[in-house]
Amino acid sequence: MSYQIQPGDTLSAIFEAQEVPASTLHELLQSDAEFLALETLQPGTTLDFRFDKQGRLQRLSLQIDPARTITYERTEDGPFEYAQHTLPTHWESKVFRGDIQGSFYTSGISAGLSKGQVLQIGQLLKNKLNFRRDLRAGDTFSALVGQEMTGDQPTGNTRVEAISLHRGSHDYNAFLYSDHHYYDERGNSVTPAFLRYPTKSHYRVTSPFNLKRLHPVTGRRAPHNGVDLGTPPGTPVLSTGDGIVKRIGNHPYAGKYVVIDHSGAFTTRYLHLSRILVKRGERVKRGERIALSGNTGRTTGPHLHFELQVNHQPVDPLTADIPTSARVPADTLAKFKAQVQEKLARMQAPSFLDQHFAKAPPESTSDDTASPGT
Numbered sequence: 001m002s003y004q005i006q007p008g009d010t011l012s013a014i015f016e017a018q019e020v021p022a023s024t025l026h027e028l029l030q031s032d033a034e035f036l037a038l039e040t041l042q043p044g045t046t047l048d049f050r051f052d053k054q055g056r057l058q059r060l061s062l063q064i065d066p067a068r069t070i071t072y073e074r075t076e077d078g079p080f081e082y083a084q085h086t087l088p089t090h091w092e093s094k095v096f097r098g099d100i101q102g103s104f105y106t107s108g109i110s111a112g113l114s115k116g117q118v119l120q121i122g123q124l125l126k127n128k129l130n131f132r133r134d135l136r137a138g139d140t141f142s143a144l145v146g147q148e149m150t151g152d153q154p155t156g157n158t159r160v161e162a163i164s165l166h167r168g169s170h171d172y173n174a175f176l177y178s179d180h181h182y183y184d185e186r187g188n189s190v191t192p193a194f195l196r197y198p199t200k201s202h203y204r205v206t207s208p209f210n211l212k213r214l215h216p217v218t219g220r221r222a223p224h225n226g227v228d229l230g231t232p233p234g235t236p237v238l239s240t241g242d243g244i245v246k247r248i249g250n251h252p253y254a255g256k257y258v259v260i261d262h263s264g265a266f267t268t269r270y271l272h273l274s275r276i277l278v279k280r281g282e283r284v285k286r287g288e289r290i291a292l293s294g295n296t297g298r299t300t301g302p303h304l305h306f307e308l309q310v311n312h313q314p315v316d317p318l319t320a321d322i323p324t325s326a327r328v329p330a331d332t333l334a335k336f337k338a339q340v341q342e343k344l345a346r347m348q349a350p351s352f353l354d355q356h357f358a359k360a361p362p363e364s365t366s367d368d369t370a371s372p373g374t
């Protein structure tokens, strides 16, 4: 039985219509607490329900985008088991050009960029110039934007691969490199390094990051996608990087939570909060207070669950290779600069040469971001 989500739908109403008991929905939410995939359902997403002979929900699958499907499979004795299935993906890119008429925001939108891309460009260049004060009518920009594809189908995921803003005789540039970080044409980082910890003091790790964790009771795989820090309730929680608040919410198992999108491929999540201090869509700075830690949702005691994802894949936030360096490493600088020249040439070429999304040349940054496993 398939159901396509309509605007205004709620999960509980959808489950009721499928005659799935509320207790089953709660079991699903429990399995989803580490992933929050059921929190992000968009109109158009298809939910597929499979029932066993007794009419119990056996398996729920949801297609997040054409490349990614998530399944929740009932286990004999325990909760549902979560799995993500990913098809191979690649990136194709296209140049968007425009000139400043009014604000950068309206100019970017009329050039065909999305709201999210314009905001991201603002984040990338905000340390170099003041968008409100410094830009004049007639200044120009070009952006190289990638869209993720599976086969010949766009997944809906996009990324800014390069931006070049020409103001008077100055160029302000940022280029995405294979470490998912942005640098200017000389290889200097354009965004500040990440903080390692989301709190001012460091607290004891009460449960480490572990993708292979086994559930202590059922013995089944129950990955821990973040670290638990033993923060006393009310501890200020800091955004570990500059970013935009993607989502806030209150989940029966994850509790009150905040999700922040950072420049490039990075996302951080903060769970079990007592109070949220930011709004959806708000810009936050590295080190800014976004919440107070707490004990909400299903926990065994007060703590902060902190998570870092690179391209939708969780990594250990305490050991991951996060952008902390200020420059492209010397041994790959020549390769980086060659890519910069190639991108600039494309962005400056006459616009009739670049009307469509095209596969990036093999030497570009898209190489190592091919589809992650499950």
Ligand SMILES: [Zn+2]
Pocket (backbone or CB within 6 Å): 207, 224, 226, 227, 228, 304, 305, 306
């Ligand atoms: Zn946790």
